[in-house]
Amino acid sequence: MTPSKTALWTRFQQQYFEHPELGLALDLSRVDFPDTFLARMERPIQRALIAMAELEKGGIANPDERRMVGHYWLRNPGLAPTATLSAEIRRTVTEIHEFAAAVHSGTIAGTGGSFQNLLVIGIGGSALGPQFVARALGHPATDRLKPWFFDNTDPDGMDRVLAELAGQLDRTICVVISKSGGTPETRNGMLEARAAYTKAGLAFSKHAVAVTGVGSALDKEALSGAWIRRFPMWDWVGGRTSETSAVGLLPAALQGLNIDGLLEGAGRCDEVTRRTDTHRNPAAQLALMWYFLGEGRGSKDMVVLPYKDRLELFAKYLQQLVMESLGKELDLDGRIVNAGIAVYGNKGSTDQHAYVQQLREGVLNFFVTFIEVLSDRSGPSIEVEPGVTSGDFLNGFLLGTRSALHENGRQSITLTVRDASPFTVGVLIALFERAVGLYASLVNINAYHQPGVEAGKKAAASVLALQSLAAAHLAAHPERSFSAADLASAIGRAEEAETVFKILTHLRANQRGIASTGTGTSALFHQAAPASTS
Numbered sequence: 459m460t461p462s463k464t465a466l467w468t469r470f471q472q473q474y475f476e477h478p479e480l481g482l483a484l485d486l487s488r489v490d491f492p493d494t495f496l497a498r499m500e501r502p503i504q505r506a507l508i509a510m511a512e513l514e515k516g517g518i519a520n521p522d523e524r525r526m527v528g529h530y531w532l533r534n535p536g537l538a539p540t541a542t543l544s545a546e547i548r549r550t551v552t553e554i555h556e557f558a559a560a561v562h563s564g565t566i567a568g569t570g571g572s573f574q575n576l577l578v579i580g581i582g583g584s585a586l587g588p589q590f591v592a593r594a595l596g597h598p599a600t601d602r603l604k605p606w607f608f609d610n611t612d613p614d615g616m617d618r619v620l621a622e623l624a625g626q627l628d629r630t631i632c633v634v635i636s637k638s639g640g641t642p643e644t645r646n647g648m649l650e651a652r653a654a655y656t657k658a659g660l661a662f663s664k665h666a667v668a669v670t671g672v673g674s675a676l677d678k679e680a681l682s683g684a685w686i687r688r689f690p691m692w693d694w695v696g697g698r699t700s701e702t703s704a705v706g707l708l709p710a711a712l713q714g715l716n717i718d719g720l721l722e723g724a725g726r727c728d729e730v731t732r733r734t735d736t737h738r739n740p741a742a743q744l745a746l747m748w749y750f751l752g753e754g755r756g757s758k759d760m761v762v763l764p765y766k767d768r769l770e771l772f773a774k775y776l777q778q779l780v781m782e783s784l785g786k787e788l789d790l791d792g793r794i795v796n797a798g799i800a801v802y803g804n805k806g807s808t809d810q811h812a813y814v815q816q817l818r819e820g821v822l823n824f825f826v827t828f829i830e831v832l833s834d835r836s837g838p839s840i841e842v843e844p845g846v847t848s849g850d851f852l853n854g855f856l857l858g859t860r861s862a863l864h865e866n867g868r869q870s871i872t873l874t875v876r877d878a879s880p881f882t883v884g885v886l887i888a889l890f891e892r893a894v895g896l897y898a899s900l901v902n903i904n905a906y907h908q909p910g911v912e913a914g915k916k917a918a919a920s921v922l923a924l925q926s927l928a929a930a931h932l933a934a935h936p937e938r939s940f941s942a943a944d945l946a947s948a949i950g951r952a953e954e955a956e957t958v959f960k961i962l963t964h965l966r967a968n969q970r971g972i973a974s975t976g977t978g979t980s981a982l983f984h985q986a987a988p989a990s991t992s
């Protein structure tokens with residue numbers, strides 16, 4: 459039975475927590491946890507807070523990779539375990555400021571004059587944070603450089619960006635970001651960008667900057683190629699928690715965004731979310747709600763609905779932060795747990811005209827995290843109806859959907875923030891980073907490695923090795939035709955017939971010197987004259 463409005467108001471008063479120092483409020487009233495839940499979880503959450511304190515002191519928090527986990531030091535360098543690390547963090551922020559100022563003033567310029575565009579090349583944790591922040595805080599009227607992204611190895615995707623930059627590459631600075639410095643998608647993006655510069659008669663090196671681990675393949679490339687500059691990425695910062703390192707700060711500073719505000723928001727949120735009083739710690743509360751709603755095993759998906767266009771990419775950013783961190787097969791004791799929380803979302807009220815229908819009435823396999831932004835816009839609003847603005851509508855749709863969902867037994871958390879400022883974006887990033895870390899402790903998993911991602915990278919490498927073998931065999935026998943199965947056998951990989959078939963159909967579709975007769979899986983493939991790739 460739906461509780462009465464009076465009962466809901468009573469619960470709201472009990473479960474609404476304001477943090478004026480962060481411009482943040484957390485409403486847990488639409489999560490139907492019983493009174494006993496928090497008491498029962500007090501010991502586990504205290505253990506999680508202790509583990510987090512150890513992590514912040516520099517303990518080995520990523521046991522598989524034997525690494526420290528230090529993203530919290532980025533906003534408070536004094537907390538880093540050594541004076542050398544503190545100094546490096548501070549120096550990097552200063553250098554980012556100085557570099558961005560030199561770019562903005564034209565002291566550092568492209569071959570065609572002062573830089574106007576910023577092309578960021580990276581993927582995963584080396585792209586999602588910069589993309590989220592660029593969209594959340596950028597504005598065409600105030601951006602110092604216009605941001606663009608290569609975040610994939612999709613040739614057509616890159617061509618579309620390059621078409622936007624046609625004739626402007628000489629005033630485009632490329633920031634190539636890869637912690638490992640060896641990620642194929644990012645390397646390909648760099649090579650494609652470099653080819654575009656070369657085709658335009660320009661030296662890529664005079665427009666390129668690297669953010670990467672010292673000594674990585676990318677670092678060596680940037681050093682030997684005399685790129686404009688290299689910024690460090692430390693092994694104790696994970697990709698998906700790297701927004702407050704040079705990975706996020708450099709692109710943001712180049713775009714002209716207030717990175718000090720971002721760092722301050724994240725740092726203040728860190729202070730609040732270190733509290734051991736669970737009721738006063740919004741990250742602990744979030745982690746506990748996730749645990750309750752998903753029964754500690756991710757049985758409910760998290761739908762993230764910010765009612766603000768600027769925060770549109772937050773769901774995508776959180777999807778990686780949460781799912782790459784929590785989606786683990788084994789727990790820390792080696793038991794199979796298949797942990798995780800699925801995350802998706804986009805923005806309200808737009809999504810009300812898409813999948814919210816199913817949320818209201820369909821399969822109940824989710825909970826919602828609403829994000830309410832109090833400030834509508836920087837200036838005054840017109841009235842779209844007497845006494846009512848567009849922003850009032852947005853607010854009305856949020857409240858309406860929240861209550862319509864709850865009436866139908868759909869639970870939600872609501873986060874309210876003051877605005878979509880650098881400070882607030884820093885708060886949101888730090889809040890979810892810590893909630894993820896605490897939840898990981900509650901379910902006893904390592905949030906800081908990504909063995910599944912590594913497995914995908916290895917599998918892709920073996921597909922490309924198979925492609926080389928298959929193509930070489932066809933080239934060596936130009937007079938013969940092969941079915942995929944015959945070709946797989948001929949190269950000694952009979953069990954890979956399906957992959958060989960998929961490789962050949964891809965090469966054929968792209969005029970890569972493969973033709974065929976017949977259709978379907980029994981098609982016969984043979985060598986054909988390759989189309990020019992220049």
Ligand code: PA5
Nearest residue numbers: 582583584636637638641697698
């Ligand atoms: O969060 C992570 O660790 C990953 O998503 C990485 O950021 C991603 O794989 C890119 O790695 P790199 O920065 O080494 O190119």
